[in-house]
Amino acid sequence: MNRMRASKDMWLWISGAALVIGLALATAGNRFAAFIIGIVFLNVLWTAGMNLLYGYTGLVSMMTAGVAGIGAYGTVKLFLDYGWSFWFAVPVSAVGAAAVGVILGLPALRLRGFYFVLSSLVIQVALTLVFIYFPQFTNGDTGITQIPRPGLWLPGFGAVDLTGPGFEIILGLLALAGVAVVYMIIRSRMGAFIIAIREDDLLAEELGIDVTRYKVMVFFISSLLMAVGGAFYAVYTGFISPRSFDVLMSMNIWLMVAFGGRGTIAGPIIGSAILVPIPFLLQELYQIKDIFYGSLIILVTVAMPAGVYGTILKWWRVRRQKQNTAVAPVAIKRMPAE
Amino acid sequence: MNEILLDARQVEKQFGGIRALASVDVQQAVGETLGMIGPNGSGKTTFVNVVSGHLSIDAGSISFAGAPISGRRPHAITRAGLTRTYQAVRVFSKLTVADNLRTTALAAGREEGVKDSHVRELIHWLELDRRLDAIAGMLTLFEQRRLELAMRLALRPKLVMLDEPVGGLSAVEITHMMKLLGELKTRYSLFVIEHTMRVIRELADRVVVLVSGQKIADGRPEEILRDERVVRNYLGSQGA
Structure with a gap:
């Protein structure tokens, strides 16, 4: 059974990889479409991190953009000012950003519900202010422009050009890796524990689950995905500023997860794929762009509170449930030996 | 008495001006089923909450299986072998x-x-x-x-603390649950909070009575249910 699932999973990831490579190559001739695809991939990575935090653990964090910002600024600083290789700067910055995120978020992790949201919002605002008021590191409000794309040398391929679809392919594979990380966590023992924490953290603790430890672990992994996304965003767009990583970005990532279906693997991918292109595609209709975007979100959240994919999944589960509702007879049997 | 499993000494808990537990001493032996009764608000659930680590104690000490557990977090206490249920059933x-x-x-x-x-x-x-x-x-x-x-x-677990295990059940269901608990009693140490005296009478080896956070009686069920202070403060005509 496990081998069957592993084989099914392997084919799923191979198909996913083929899809992202296909999408990147199919849009290669149209840089506008390719750029939208690239941004969708980045958002899939970010929403994977948010989904782990919000969808599976029940923590609505509003400081995710700030953590992505630390990853972005850290990488750019090491890459441009210190001459590090981009590919080495990314993991170092991402681990640093995740560690900073955990340290800043640690007091908030002891809080629940609304109070956690509020604390993370305050941290996000503070991080944005740091990005603005420490220009020696961030170039302040002006931001950092003309960030070059990194070079890549692959054995057997030599130097790979990352100015064309090559970079979109990397972003796509990165997004797929992020989703795979969340998928593997959810299928593991840790996944069962964080879902238990989302459902009832007091009961989870009562069953012997170290709730604080698992919250910190989830926060770290989620921050890592955010920070890696931030670093790649910087070199992909070539420009970062405090506005790139403000509270609106945190809210947008949260919205995509809620819109697509929190606590599902496919939901955030669907949310990103639908919501990210809208502002780009409606650029010429700027008068109604935001109205359309807002109306769509309201419509989906009212008609489908579990999100697009979440609602489909719920409908399917209820249908299966109805076929299995026979009430078991109550007859006392012998108690099992301990 | 067998080896002591749960040993709570001089346990105090205060909520603002209300003294929920006043110097409460409770000992439970391995294999024993201990009942705890008392009026609503007498501190029974608070006692379970402090033992299971959901609330901290203001004074006193609690040991479980020979090791101090006061101040430890609920998950650590569960891992030590103490588990509990809730008045309002708690599942995911x-x-x-x-x-x-x-x-x-x-x-x-x-x-x-x-x-x-x-x-x-x-x-x-x-x-x-x-x-x-x-x-x-x-x-x-x-x-x-x-x-x-x-x-x-x-x-x-080594000890199962049951907070009103038959609360909200019908008469038929109570009978079924009593049979289950009866079997459970043969294998586990149980701590039972109940208002249904039938459960206490049939299940408990010993009963502790709390009134206004104070322990007013501790003994065998047949003695406790006849105790004048218990009848006056809690049972009324129920215990007779």
Whole structure:
């Protein structure tokens, strides 16, 4: 059974990889479409991190953009000012950003519900202010422009050009890796524990689950995905500023997860794929762009509170449930030996 | 008396101006079923909450299986072998019965989840076999009580603290639950809070009575249910 699932999973990831490579190559001739695809991939990575935090653990964090910002600024600083290789700067910055995120978020992790949201919002605002008021590191409000794309040398391929679809392919594979990380966590023992924490953290603790430890672990992994996304965003767009990583970005990532279906693997991918292109595609209709975007979100959240994919999944589960509702007879049997 | 399992000494707990527990001493031996009775607001659930680590104590000490547990977090106390149920049944109501049990089994270090032999036996004993795919919140109260019990027993505890285990059940269901608890008593040390005197009479080896946070009596059920102070403060005509 496990081998069957592993084989099914392997084919799923191979198909996913083929899809992202296909999408990147199919849009290669149209840089506008390719750029939208690239941004969708980045958002899939970010929403994977948010989904782990919000969808599976029940923590609505509003400081995710700030953590992505630390990853972005850290990488750019090491890459441009210190001459590090981009590919080495990314993991170092991402681990640093995740560690900073955990340290800043640690007091908030002891809080629940609304109070956690509020604390993370305050941290996000503070991080944005740091990005603005420490220009020696961030170039302040002006931001950092003309960030070059990194070079890549692959054995057997030599130097790979990352100015064309090559970079979109990397972003796509990165997004797929992020989703795979969340998928593997959810299928593991840790996944069962964080879902238990989302459902009832007091009961989870009562069953012997170290709730604080698992919250910190989830926060770290989620921050890592955010920070890696931030670093790649910087070199992909070539420009970062405090506005790139403000509270609106945190809210947008949260919205995509809620819109697509929190606590599902496919939901955030669907949310990103639908919501990210809208502002780009409606650029010429700027008068109604935001109205359309807002109306769509309201419509989906009212008609489908579990999100697009979440609602489909719920409908399917209820249908299966109805076929299995026979009430078991109550007859006392012998108690099992301990 | 057998080896002491739970040893609470001079336990104090105050909520603002209200003294919920006033210098309460409770000892329970291994294999013993201890009942705790008292009027609403007498501190029974507060006692369970301080023992299980959900509330801190203001003074006194609590030891379990020979080791101090006051100040330890609930998950650590559970891992030490002490588990509890709640007045209002507590299961993961949006998850299926199977997922509730799988999570508990994993928390207890049983990687096979619901396929673990002990968990399967519990499922069978508590008649949950045909409800594994049901959402826990959709079960009847009695089924939820059985699921709650299965989850706690899957942890292989040394002591099970039951807070009103027959609360809200019908007369027929109470009879069934009594049979289950009767079997449970032969294998586990139980601590039972109940208002239904029939449960205490039939189940408890010893009874502690709390009134306004103070222990006013401690003894065998037949003695306690005749004790004049207990009758006056709590039982009224019920104990007769």
